[in-house]
Amino acid sequence: MAEKVSHLIFDVESIADGDLISAVRYGGQGLTAEQAIATYQDELVELNGTTFIPHTYQIPISVVIAKIASDFRLIDIVSLDEPEFRPHVITEHFWRGWELYGKPQWVTFNGRSFDLPVMELAAFRFGISIGPWFKSDGYRSPRNRFSTDAHLDLQELLTNFGAARCNGGLNLVSKLINKPGKMDVTGDQVQKQADEGQYKAISDYCRCDVLDTYFVFLRAMVMMGKTTLEKEIQLVEQTRLWIEERAESCDAYAAYLNAWTEWNSPWPQKQDPPAEESKDSA
Template sequence: MVAQVSYLIFDVESVADGELVSRIRYPGMDYSPQDAIATYQDELMETRGTTFIPHTFQLPVAVVVAKVSADFRLVDVVSLDEPEFRPHVITQSFWRGWDAYKYPTWVTFNGRSFDVPLMELAAYRFGISLPKWFRGDGYKAPRNRYNTAAHLDLQDVLTNFGAARCNGGLNLVSQMLGKPGKMDLTGDQVQQQHNEGNKKAISDYCRCDVLDTYFVFLRTRVLTGNITLDQEIQLVAEAKQWIEERAPDCEAYRDYLGHWREWANPWAIEVDPKADTDDVPESATDAAADAPVQAVSSVDSESPGTPSVDAAADPKTDESP
């Protein structure tokens, strides 16, 4: 039986469209795409202290999506249009997949300010119609900033929709849980990797970011009361086994496991076997050790982005580029 997919956790890696940068930023100067990008990055570094080009000039070159069931189990992880990585095909697959699974909840880290706007603009660029995503239902509209049934941005969860800052971003909150966070490649290297033709390396980097996001998602479900800590520990163990089973055929998974650290559970209690067990307090991990994971809905069942039961650059910091 195929698991029902209720959440699509995704991450986007993108590069600047050099021809567009040349036409818009430097008209009449006959810059090559590479020269236009380099010039723009130099200007941004001088004025803003970053080389990150705004998403409006960018194209998706890798999108990885993790399919997650209603009970928060990892079902699958796919890199769209691999190994060709064509931006227009990636974009079409991304939005059609959301339709095919009957509008599950998108889950991102800082995706509200980068990943989703980039994919919307890519759909605009390539002439892809998104009537379900753009439907106007007032505060229930999928694109409403506070509609977490349609799009759950985990940075919003941790910052109260930007009222606080999440200094350190996804890398920080992943490593709090013992997960790898940033490894060999970083977002500011994606443009150079793409220029050198290393598309698979970009996809692998994106894949690892999605795994980090999944584990952060699980901990936020503990935070919001959807699952217990014991259930999260169980789900993490299952997901790790899922990754291990696929690691022989996937370099990204092998690298991810190589940087894995077990989360130090402060609630775990070592019990002296000679002690009177009646005097030993029950540990948090023992409390529901045998309890099955139960999904707890946190959204209005009438919200337009509510997952259907029939549904089978690096901006991941607190600072917007």
């Protein structure tokens, strides 16, 4: 019998739909998909200093999910529809998988603002029914921002639902606990990689983000009193060994291990109390 999955930690990488951008923003100008993306990015740089195109124009090209047990152990990590990376299949597997595993808690970093809206809009685009996600259940409704039953956004947790800002994002909080964070690739490079057909590299980048998110999740569970620091340290070591076992067959895991550093605990190690002296001792 398969082990029960209690949490699904995921990350989405997406690319712009150039045909949609051309139709919506530059209708009648005859721009190709590539030209429309480049034109829009130039405008965004001028306005905001970034080439990042809003999620409404994006489609998922890689979704990686870590399956987590109720005791916070890593069960497995999967990349949906690899190596084909078909957006409609990725979207179908994403939502059907959530239902198949009994609707476990989604866990993301900034997923409330980006990852889940991308996947909801993809379901809309491809005509995929996700009725359980839209269930109306008062405070516990899955899409209720302030209920974490269905979705725990770690960025919202660490910023008190946006009352503060998390300058530095996942990269910063990962490095706070000595995990690799961003390495050779950043999110703004994904579009170029997709244009060059480097979908496996995109998936590898996504895997590393999921690992960072998992380790941030573990420390968040310590902070929230749901586990202990001692247990977290054990889980981190178990996961390091899990990654090591797969590093020869996965470039992403090899790169992650290469960037690995140990978290130096400021707390003295707990020692077992001395054995009680025998009553017969002098």
